[in-house]
Amino acid sequence: xxxxxxxxxxxxxxxxxxxxxxxxxxxxxxxxxxxxxxxxxxxxxxxxxxxxxxxxxxxxxxxxxxxxxxxxxxxxxxxxxxxxxxxxxxxxxxxxxxxxxxxxxxxxxxxxxxxxxxxxxxxxxxxxxxxxxxxxxxxxxxxxxxxxxxx
Numbered sequence: 001x002x003x004x005x006x007x008x009x010x011x012x013x014x015x016x017x018x019x020x021x022x023x024x025x026x027x028x029x030x031x032x033x034x035x036x037x038x039x040x041x042x043x044x045x046x047x048x049x050x051x052x053x054x055x056x057x058x059x060x061x062x063x064x065x066x067x068x069x070x071x072x073x074x075x076x077x078x079x080x081x082x083x084x085x086x087x088x089x090x091x092x093x094x095x096x097x098x099x100x101x102x103x104x105x106x107x108x109x110x111x112x113x114x115x116x117x118x119x120x121x122x123x124x125x126x127x128x129x130x131x132x133x134x135x136x137x138x139x140x141x142x143x144x145x146x147x148x149x150x151x
Contacts, residue, residue, distance in 0.1 A: 001102050003133060008033070008124045011097045013068070013090040016076035021066075021088060024128070030063040031124040032146050035103040036139075037117045039071045039079035039089075043139035047119075050143035052085045061150040068092055069117065123149055 002008070008031075012022040023031065034051070036044045051058075051065050058065050065087040071079070076089035090097070098104040103120045106113055121142055123132035132149055134142070 001133075002122070002130055004130055006130045008122065008128050008130050009100050010128075011100060013092055013097060014073045015091070016073055016080045016089045018073055021090060023066075023124070026064050026124075027128055028126050030061070030126060030131075030150060032058065032063055032065045032121065033101075033124055034065070034067050034119075034121040034137075034142065034146075035098060035101060035117050036067055036069050036119055038069060039075045040082075043119075044069070045083065047139035047142050048079070048085055048089075049083055050140060051087060051146075052083060054143045054147055055086045057147055058087075058150070061147075063150055064088070066090060068097055070095055070098060121146060 010024045012020050015021045036047060038044055068090045070093050071091060072093055073091040076091055080089055092098055095104050098117060103118050105118050107116050107118060119137050121134040121137050122130055125131040
């Protein structure tokens with residue numbers, strides 16, 4: 001499990017516009033890196049829309065918001081367009097980054113053990129170090145919580 005003070009592992013994934021994006025592209029900025037289960041599900045939609053609504057405030061504080069799920073870039077494009085999401089959504093269908101950040105885990109769903117994303121948000125500082133780890137976050141409250149974490 002990654003912890004505060006660890007170097008955030010770099011990665012490159014495709015965004016909703018078909019552009020390849022690396023975490024290292026944002027060196028010098030704070031990054032809110034949040035992992036979610038699936039586009040267009042109720043909790044994930046609430047979480048994304050809250051980040052979207054507060055996005056100007058994140059920008060004012062010099063922070064970038066990046067959402068990651070195992071959905072495809074095409075799915076992310078539809079999701080972002082449908083809800084007017086102004087931030088980056090990264091596609092990780094091979095689950096490489098989900099595993100790298102230790103968010104792909106066994107969990108209980110409707111009484112059955114399944115593998116899936118445990119909703120987790122990382123705050124990464126300007127030097128690429130992990131400044132905060134927030135596990136099992138509440139979807140609707142996550143954006144507010146992260147805004148408060150930015151100094």
